[in-house]
Structure formats: C-alpha cells, structure tokens
C-alpha cells in the first residue's frame with residue numbers, strides 16, 4: 001500500500017497480554033473516509049469493541065489517534081483523541097487533549113495506537129519508530145501524574161520524550177480518571193485513564209525522529225498563510241491569548257449561565273474574585289502553547305504571590321476546572337480553588353465530573369437527604385477544606401469517596417437519593433454552563449455522542465445573539481440567539497459535523513472552530529494540498545456527518561434512543577431564578593424533533609437506512625439490522 005502523504009502511515013497494535021506488537025499499514029481509503037483522530041477511533045470502536053464488553057476487562061481496547069494536520073506549522077494547535085468503551089457511562093468513551101505527544105507519535109510513524117489485552121504486571125510503554133518496549137512500572141504504581149512524568153523522563157534520560165500518564169485515581173479505578181499528557185494536558189473525560197490503568201499500563205512514552213510530507217507544498221503554504229491571517233486578525237485573539245478559556249467565567253456572569261451552587265445560582269456576587277480577569281492581573285506569570293503547531297499560546301502559568309499558599313505554581317486553569325471548583329461548589333476562595341485544581345489533576349481525575357459529584361453531595365445535604373455524619377465531612381457550600389477532603393476521599397476511594405468515585409449517576413443509584421439532581425446525560429456529568437440560558441448548547445448536551453458535553457457541538461455563534469447571523473447561516477434568526485428555539489436543530493447539526501472534522505484533523509477548537517478558521521472549505525483545501533486527494537467542501541461536510549453517524553450507530557447498538565437524549569429535570573422544568581435569562585427553562589423536545597429531522601434520523605433518534613447508505617455506511621446498516629435493530633428508510 002502506498003503511504004498517504006500527511007499521515008504517519010502506520011497503525012500500531014500493542015497486545016499487552018502477550019507482550020507483542022505489530023505495525024499495520026493505514027488504509028488510505030479509511031483515512032479519506034474518517035480523516036484521522038476521532039473519526040478513525042470511532043470507526044475502530046464500532047468494529048472492534050462489540051456490545052457487552054466490560055470496559056475494564058481485557059477485551060476492551062483503547063485507541064490514541066492523531067490527524068493529518070499534525071506535524072505541519074499550521075497555527076491551529078495539535079491534539080489527539082483517546083477512545084475506548086467508557087467505564088463511567090458504559091457507552092462511547094472519548095477525550096481530546098492538546099499535546100506535543102500528538103506530533104511525536106506521528107514523527108514515529110503512527111497515526112493510531114491501539115492497545116489491547118491486559119498486562120500481567122504494571123508497565124509503561126516506550127514507543128519509537130523501531131517498535132515498543134514494555135518497561136517495568138512496578139515502582140511507579142502509586143505515583144501522581146507529575147511524579148510519573150518526571151520519573152519516566154529521568155529513567156529514559158530524555159527530557160523531550162512525550163508522556164501520557166495516569167495518576168492514583170485511575171489505579172484505584174475511579175471511573176472518571178483521565179490520561180494526562182505533559183503533566184497538565186488532560187484527556188480527562190469519560191474515564192480513559194481508568195481503562196488504561198485497568199490494563200496495568202501506568203503511562204505511554206513516545207519519541208519520533210521522522211518527518212511528514214505534503215503533496216502540494218506551495219498550496220499548503222497558501223492555505224496556512226490564510227489560516228494564520230484569520231487567526232491574527234480575529235478580534236478574539238488577545239483576550240484568548242491572555243486569559244484562555246478562563247475568560248468564560250465573566251461571560252457566564254454577564255449572560256447568566258454560571259452553575260452557581262449546583263445550578264441554583266446563574267449569577268453570583270463574587271464572579272470577579274474567581275475570574276480569568278483576576279487571574280490575568282494578579283496571578284499569571286507566563287503563557288505557552290500546549291503544542292508546537294499553535295499560533296495562539298493560550299496556556300497560562302499562574303503563581304500565588306501572597307498568603308499561606310504563596311509560591312504555589314501551576315498551569316491553567318481552564319474555565320471548566322475554574323468554574324467547577326469555585327461557583328459550582330460555592331467557593332469564593334481563588335487560592336484554595338487553584339490548589340484543589342492542581343491536586344485533582346495530579347491525582348489524574350476529570351475536573352468536571354469531580355466538581356459535579358461534590359456539588360451534588362452538597363445539595364443533598366442542603367435538602368436534608370444526607371447528614372455530615374453519614375458523609376464523614378462537614379458538608380457546607382464553599383468550604384474549601386471540605387472540597388479538598390472530598391477530592392482526597394474520591395481519589396483513594398475512602399468513605400463516601402467510594403460512592404462518589406463511581407460518578408454522579410451511579411452514586412445517586414447506590415444511595416438511592418438525589419437522582420433528580422444528578423446532573424448528567426447518558427452517564428457523563430454536565431459542564432459548567434446552564435442550558436436554560438444557552439439553549440443551543442443544551443440541545444448539544446442532550447445529543448452529544450459521549451454524554452453531556454459542549455465540545456461535540458460548541459455552537460458558540462448563539463452567544464452572539466445576532467438574528468442576522470442566524471438568518472444568514474441557517475435561515476432562522478433564532479439559531480444565533482441563545483434564548484431562541486427555532487433553528488437550533490440546524491445549528492447543532494452544522495457544528496457537530498464541523499467539530500467532527502476539527503477533532504479528526506486533531507486541531508484545537510479554540511482556533512479552528514471558535515474562530516471559524518477550519519471551515520469545511522478550508523479543511524477540504526488543506527486535505528487536498530496535504531494528501532493530493534481532491535476533496536470538495538461538501539465531501540468534507542459528508543465526512544463530518546459520517547463520523548457523527550457511526551458514533552450514533554455505536555450508541556444505537558447499545559440501546560440508546562430519544563429517551564436517552566434527555567437533560568436533567570431541573571433544566572426542563574424549573575425556571576432560572578435570577579440573571580438575564582430569569583424565568584427560562586429549556587424547550588428540548590421541539591429542538592430535538594428539528595435536530596433528528598435535519599440529521600436524517602427517526603424521531604426516536606435512530607439513523608435511517610438511507611442516511612447510512614448515503615454516507616457509505618452500508619456495513620454499519622447491515623450490522624445493526626443483523627442485530628435486530630429495524631432501520632426505517
């Protein structure tokens with residue numbers, strides 16, 4: 001098979017049970033159909049991880065994939081996707097991180113690494129162009145994420161080797177542990193670190209010395225020049241560069257979508273005190289890019305300069321951990337929040353899920369459904385000692401931490417309490433944004449293939465509140481109005497398809513999507529220049545739809561239907577009590593109908609046969625039907 005330009009060209013299969021590996025050629029037709037990264041992983045997950053597989057058993061597989069833009073100096077950032085069956089949701093697990101690991105694995109010649117089986121003893125994998133070494137990790141077991149990175153770099157005598165590691169939470173099978181790259185860059189969601197640890201793998205280290213070629217270098221330079229110009233001219237460039245996503249906290253206050261005290265307070269009187277603006281003024285000491293191909297270095301380092309925590313330093317925080325460990329749990333103390341955020345990352349846990357289970361427990365206490373004695377801690381909104389103690393208890397599964405370590409859905413089932421305030425969709429906890437004030441986002445959370453998640457769609461244009469824009473893009477003024485309902489099905493279809501492409505190119509949404517740099521046309525031009533395979537704008541959109549549909553087919557095969565595309569009751573029935581969106585609930589069913597119709601799915605959320613055939617997913621349609629799932633035309 002001829003190696004496709006722009007790709008590493010190989011898929012690395014690692015069999016932990018037998019301590020063997022083999023490099024397979026990447027099939028160019030598969031690369032064209034699913035682009036790379038998330039798309040390739042979704043394809044493998046569908047075909048190689050059948051229903052019924054125990055997420056923490058040796059039959060589950062974990063895939064890491066990079067994309068066709070990675071390795072070129074394009075300005076959009078380089079990322080990777082980690083995919084597996086999720087131990088948290090029991091469904092599609094997938095998480096994305098910005099990291100130099102992505103470039104390094106491609107320079108080693110690999111577009112995708114597939115990890116199978118289970119090692120008898122703890123190991124870490126050392127991957128280079130020459131193959132895989134199974135390194136003894138007995139001595140690393142119990143190490144935190146940062147200790148693991150340091151120890152591996154020291155042992156390999158290479159400060160530039162790229163490492164993805166798990167922390168003690170994953171070893172303790174906390175269901176929402178992530179894989180952490182370059183210490184701070186988390187593939188945090190859906191428990192991908194838990195899967196890795198269940199296979200007795202503490203870390204993966206990779207080093208590559210190869211290079212990547214493009215078919216039409218002159219055209220690629222033109223495309224890159226245009227992308228860079230669009231990034232630098234974007235009015236969002238400097239705010240994003242200075243504050244990264246931490247700037248969202250004040251936007252949440254302005255628009256009334258903060259998750260204050262577990263989504264009871266959409267605005268709070270201490271927003272500035274815990275904001276990205278305050279961090280930028282008083283704490284931040286430098287910025288950096290999380291990957292080599294990024295023109296928007298938005299990753300910040302902070303240092304606490306005074307008080308009892310003076311001298312504490314770290315990277316970030318992004319909005320999700322920041323909002324999670326301040327407003328969601330009612331905490332006004334920024335210094336303590338920063339310390340807790342670092343601890344959560346060093347234990348290797350997903351900050352969003354961790355903040356949800358803690359906030360959920362606090363609301364249970366508020367409702368009088370649990371006592372401090374039963375919880376083993378003084379449950380008080382905003383008490384940083386309580387929050388920190390709960391983080392320790394979860395990571396090491398102590399006391400009530402054993403229950404919280406299962407995620408909010410299972411925790412509410414185990415205690416048989418607070419199911420109505422367990423804020424998740426399909427088992428994945430909701431992010432730090434209240435969908436009653438952002439209705440397109442709400443629809444996105446309900447239908448996202450990995451559960452309550454904004455990054456599958458990220459329909460940021462609705463925040464513009466610009467009816468003209470809505471009309472221009474989707475023929476519906478309300479599509480670009482955050483409290484509007486009509487046109488949201490079209491909005492989410494469009495941005496889901498686009499983000500499937502961005503995730504499969506493995507570019508960063510901060511630039512590629514949020515600044516609308518890598519639209520379908522630009523993606524088609526870049527792909528054509530890199531690979532020499534001519535792809536049109538509509539073919540690129542179709543590739544995005546194909547990825548969304550194969551992920552949905554995976555869910556449908558697992559029994560997911562419309563009844564699973566639900567938001568928790570609070571958002572559907574309890575009007576917001578304050579802020580600019582006061583009085584609003586989310587009208588989910590109307591939006592869902594439109595979404596399914598535009599997608600070419602039935603009103604029960606099942607892709608129609610004609611939709612799958614049109615997207616070249618005939619085998620998927622046949623597989624579903626062979627399993628007794630009736631597809632409508």
Ligand code: SF4
Nearest residue numbers: 077289290294298508
């Ligand atoms: S924009 Fe920020 S998060 Fe994205 S690749 Fe660049 S530094 Fe990383």
